[in-house]
Amino acid sequence: MSYQTSIHFDPTALLIIKNEVDNSIKLVESAVATLVEEQQLPFGIDDALLQLEQCSQILLLIDLPDIAKIAQYSAELMRKIMRNPQQIITSDIQHLSEGVTTLKCYIEFSCVKQLTIPQFLLQSLNQLELSLNKPLTREGYQIEQQLGGVAPELDLPVQAALEKSEHIHRLYKNCLLKLLTRKTQKLDFEGFKLVGQYISGIAQQTQSEQYWNLVRIVLAHLNDTLLTEPRLRILINLETQIAQFLKQPLGFSASVEDVSDILTLCITQDNQHSDYLRQQLKISDKILSDSELYLYRKQLFGPDQQTIRTVCNLLNDEITVLHKDIEFNYTNFNDERTSEIKQQLQNICRTLSVLNLSNTSQQLAESLKQLHSAQDFQNEQFTQTLMNNLLTALNDLGLLLRQYRSNLLQYPVNNPNIALDRLENAYKTLVHELKALVDLSSQSIISYAQSYDSILIENLGSHFKEIAGAVLFLLHYENLYYAFLNCAEFIEKQVAAEKALEPEQIRRILDVCASADMLLEMLHHHHPIMYRMFDVAFNSSQQLKSVA
Structure with missing residues (x-):
């Protein structure tokens, strides 16, 4: 989808500091629990807050200001609570807990999905600001930053003026009250729509005509709008503005902040107006629509990585034990044991369904329909199919776990039908052999630099080709592949022409070798792979290629 181009980001820097941030959040969560239960300060809380504040500064440095602000404000609120632990304000604890939870979920979501969606942070940010008595960040702050303090000129359709009424303000207040008390009916949304039409009609030829036209669009589609606390504040503010406008239509002027708020609501609605405004303001899909936010919200606030890992590991152990039991003992099963196995398998099916592995669950359930007594295990085909389905379930659990882990921290899987354990073993073997080949190649080129004995580099070209494939x-990063391939071709040409390598050429070859060594180091320590650093190796190989 097109919006992924504007909200996609490289989480490498965030992954590097993620463990530190997670540890700080855990300490703060533990401190909050101790404060609530014992009303005293836990040991080491000052160090935890200092660490969280340092993390916020690092988040700011890696261009994640929204997350940085949540971290900073969480630390500030914790310090406020610590000043008087005997008199804890419940709302402060609630806002702090929601703030650090949102921070943890958002960082994990951003690392795994490689997306940044600051819209998810606004409500938690506002709650922290309320507890700290700071000015509230408004719904339209992203638009406001882009506008640069100047309201845009837009070509919007004009609404014909309706018959004059003295009750339009009262109508808005009544509809707003029902919205705030969650008692709205279809007629109330028609009331909002009528208010928007009326106000925009009488705003023609005034300095606020464009603003009220935007308000009309928002109110006309309010029934399809996701109403969060920051957005409800916009609607409450509109009530005051309507009163001011009706009193002095020619003198009313909306601020850039107000215009930004209303523009944001318009843009997040899915209609022709939102598409037009995105084009005019050139924001593409940096600000997601409500329907897109809804889809991502389920992923953001769904089960976290730790929960999924725990469930999958427990289920994995149960399936493994059951598979071995069937494999080695199926000929000796009696009806009682068969009944126990069937119950276990039914429980496994239900858990797989909860994990959204519906196809796997259905395949296993189909096998269970044929299991009625111990005699059914004497059917070799049935038993083999059942064991294969259990192996498929194990593989799918492994694939599910990968979905909750950043791609930058794991090997790619291009064919989900290959058994993950075999693929993992293949990767381990490849890495081990690659390490040996890189060390041998590096040692050969270093020895050559000392003796200039051409025998030392005779096989270097073929070694580099093997490394390139590995x-x-x-x-699946072609720049590193071509870096080794270019070196291989260069070395083979030099050896064939019986030309000695110059010191600068040796240095460039060693640059390429070092890139593979760094790759192996990152894989060994499970660090995120920084692809851009391999461009140095590619550039060095290009220099060799141009000489050859």
């Missing part, structure tokens, strides 16, 4: 399989 790194392509590991990373």
Whole structure:
């Protein structure tokens, strides 16, 4: 989808500091629990807050200001609570807990999905600001930053003026009250729509005509709008503005902040007006629509990585034990044991369904329909199909776990039908052999630099070609692949022409070798792979290629 181009980001820097941030959040969560239960300060809380504040500064440095602000305000609120632990304000604890929870979920979501969606942070940010008595960040702050303090000129359709009424303000107040008390009916949304039409009609030829036209669009589609606390504040503010406008239509002027708020609501609605405004303001899809936010919200606030890992590991152990039991003992099963196995398998099916592995669950359930007694295990075909379905379930659990882990921290899987354990073993073997080949190649070129004995580099070209294939399989990053291929071709031409390598050429070859060594180091320590650093190796190989 097109919006992914504007909200996509490289989480490498965030992954590097993620463990530190997670540890700080855990300490703060533990401190909050101790404060609530014992009303005293836990040991080490000052160090935890200092660490969280340092993390916020680092988040700011890696261009994630929204997350940084949540971290900073969470630390500030914790310090406020610590000043008087005997008199804890419940709302402060609630806002702090929601703030750090949102921070943790958002960072994990951003690392795994490689997306940044600051809209998710606004409500938690506002709650922290309320507890700290700071000015509230408004719904339209992203638009406001782009506008640069100047309201845009837009070509919007004009609404014909309706018959004059003295009750339009009262109508808005009544509809707003029902909205705030969650008692709205279809007629109330028609009331909002009528208010928007009326106000925009009498705003023609005034300085606020464009603003009220935007308000009309928002109110006309309010029934399809996601109403969060920041957005409800916009609607409450509109009530005051309507009163001011009706009193002095020619003198009313909306601020850039107000215009930005209303523009944001218009843009997040799915209609022809939102498409037009995105084009005019050139914001593409940086600000997601409500329907897109709804889809991502389920992923953001769904089960976290730790929960999924725990469930999958427990289920994995149960399936593994059951598979071995069937494999080695199926000929000796009696009806009682068969009944126990069937119950276990039914429980496994239900858990797989909860994990959204519906196809796997259905395949296993189909096998269970044929299991009635111990005699059914004597059917070799049935037993083999059942065991294959259990192996499929194990594989799918492994694939599910990968979905909750950043792609930058794991090997790619291009064919989900290949058994993950075999693929993992293949990767381990490849990495081990690659390490040996890189070390041998590096040692050969270093020895050559000392003796200039051409025998030392005779096989270097073929070694580099093997390394090229290996790194392509590991990373699917062509620049590193071509870096080794270019070096291989260069070395083979030099050896064939019986030309000695110059010191600068040796240095460039070693640059390429070092890139593979760094790759192996990152894989060994499970660090995020920084692809851009491999461009140095590619550039060095290009220099060699141009000489050859």
